Amino acid sequence: MTKPLVLIVDDTAENIQVLGKILKGLSCNIAVAKEGKTALSIAKSKVPDLILLDVMMPGMSGFEVCQELKFDKVTKDIPVIFLTALSDTKDIIKGFRLGAVDYVVKPFIPEELLARVTTHLSMSQDRNTIVEQKTKLQNLIHMLCHDIGNPTHAIITVLELLKQNQLELEESVELIDESAQRTVNLLDVIKQFMAVKSKGLDTSIVDLSMSVGEAVKGVRFRLDEKEMDIIVNMEENIHVWAEEATLIHSVLVNIFTNAIKFSKNSSNIWVECIDNTSNTELIIRDKGVGIPVNILDKLFDVDACTSRSGTAGETGTGFGMPLVKQLMATYGGELKVLSSINEPSGTEVHLIFRKHNHE
Ligand SMILES: Nc1ncnc2c1ncn2[C@@H]1O[C@H](COP(=O)(O)OP(=O)(O)OP(=O)(O)O)[C@@H](O)[C@H]1O
Numbered sequence: 423m424t425k426p427l428v429l430i431v432d433d434t435a436e437n438i439q440v441l442g443k444i445l446k447g448l449s450c451n452i453a454v455a456k457e458g459k460t461a462l463s464i465a466k467s468k469v470p471d472l473i474l475l476d477v478m479m480p481g482m483s484g485f486e487v488c489q490e491l492k493f494d495k496v497t498k499d500i501p502v503i504f505l506t507a508l509s510d511t512k513d514i515i516k517g518f519r520l521g522a523v524d525y526v527v528k529p530f531i532p533e534e535l536l537a538r539v540t541t542h543l544s545m546s547q548d549r550n551t552i553v554e555q556k557t558k559l560q561n562l563i564h565m566l567c568h569d570i571g572n573p574t575h576a577i578i579t580v581l582e583l584l585k586q587n588q589l590e591l592e593e594s595v596e597l598i599d600e601s602a603q604r605t606v607n608l609l610d611v612i613k614q615f616m617a618v619k620s621k622g623l624d625t626s627i628v629d630l631s632m633s634v635g636e637a638v639k640g641v642r643f644r645l646d647e648k649e650m651d652i653i654v655n656m657e658e659n660i661h662v663w664a665e666e667a668t669l670i671h672s673v674l675v676n677i678f679t680n681a682i683k684f685s686k687n688s689s690n691i692w693v694e695c696i697d698n699t700s701n702t703e704l705i706i707r708d709k710g711v712g713i714p715v716n717i718l719d720k721l722f723d724v725d726a727c728t729s730r731s732g733t734a735g736e737t738g739t740g741f742g743m744p745l746v747k748q749l750m751a752t753y754g755g756e757l758k759v760l761s762s763i764n765e766p767s768g769t770e771v772h773l774i775f776r777k778h779n780h781e
Pocket residue numbers: 611676680681684708710711712713717721728729730731737738739740741742743744769
C-alpha cells in the first residue's frame with residue numbers, strides 16, 4: 423500500500439521543521455507549503471490524505487485556504503487540521519465552521535499531535551476504502567442490471583411475438599431457453615465469485631489428469647458443435663493442490679470454453695503438463711483469434727468489460743477469468759495468460775499449481 427501524504431502549510435520554517443520531526447515516526451510522506459497559494463496548488467495536484475494548516479499566514483490566511491479547499495470538488499474531502507497559536511475559542515469554532523476536522527494549539531505537544539494525525543489519517547483511509555467499495559458495488563449492480571436486463575427483455579419480446587402468432591412455438595422455446603440459460607449462467611458465476619471471496623475453499627490433493635478428463639467431458643457438446651477436439655498430452659497420476667469441484671467446473675471448464683468460443687470451426691485445443699521442480703504447470707493452448715492488449719490488461723478485473731462474442735456469436739459474462747484467477751490464488755497457485763492477435767494468433771493459459779510429491 424502507498425504511504426499516505428501529509429501536507430504541512432506554515433509560513434514559519436521553524437514550525438515546518440518541528441512538525442516534520444514529530445511526524446517522522448509515522449509511516450507517511452510529507453509535502454510542505456509556505457503560503458496559501460502554493461498549498462492550494464499542491465492540494466489540487468497531489469490530493470494529500472491530510473492537511474496541517476496554519477491559521478495566521480501573510481497573504482491568504484489559513485481560513486481562506488480552507489474555504490477554497492472545501493469549494494473545490496477535488497480537494498473538498500481532504501481532512502484539514504488547523505494549527506493555531508490562538509486559544510481563542512472563536513477562531514477554533516470558525517475553523518470547524520469552515521470544515522476543519524480538528525485543531526492543534528502551538529507550541530505542539532508531540533504525543534498529542536501524533537495521536538490526532540494518526541486518528542485522522544486512519545479515518546481518511548477508511549473513508550477511501552468505503553468509497554472504493556461503493557464504486558465497485560455500483561459497477562457490479564450496473565453490470566447485473568445490464569447483463570440480466572438484456573436476456574429478460576429478449577424473453578418478454580419473444581413471448582409478445584408468440585402471443586401475436588408472429589413466431590413459431592418451437593423457435594420461441596429455443597430463444598427463451600437460450601436467454602434464460604444466459605441469465606442463470608451469469609447468476610451462477612457471480613454466486614461462485616462471492617462465495618470464494620467470503621468463505622475461501624478447502625484445498626486437498628487432486629488428480630490433475632483426471633480433472634482434465636472430467637472437464638473435457640463437460641465441454642464435449644460445445645466441441646462437437648464446432649467440430650473441435652481437445653488433445654491432451656499428459657501423464658496419468660499427476661497430483662496437485664486444489665479443490666476438485668471448482669478446478670473442474672470453474673477453472674478448467676471456463677478456460678476450455680473460452681478456447682472453444684474464440685476458435686474457428688475444426689480448430690483444436692492442446693493441453694500439456696510440465697512437471698517443474700517446484701510446481702506443476704498445465705498449459706492450455708488454442709489457435710483462436712487471440713486477446714487484444716486492451717482486454718488482456720483487464721482480463722482479471724471484475725469491473726472491466728472484457729466480454730466479447732465468440733466466433734459463432736457465443737455470449738459470456740466476463741466474470742470467468744477473474745473467478746479463475748481468484749480460485750488459482752486460493753489453491754496457492756497462479757495463472758498466466760499469453761496471447762497474440764497477429765498471425766499465427768492464439769492464446770496460452772498457464773495454470774501453475776503447488777506440486778504434490780509422492781513419497
Ligand atoms: N482463449 C481466448 N481467446 C480469445 N479471447 C479470450 C480467450 N479467453 C478469454 N478471452 C477474452 O477475455 C474475455 C473474458 O473472458 P472471461 O472468461 O472472463 O469471460 P467470458 O468468457 O466473456 O464470459 P464467461 O466466462 O462468463 O462465459 C472474453 O470475452 C474474451 O474477450
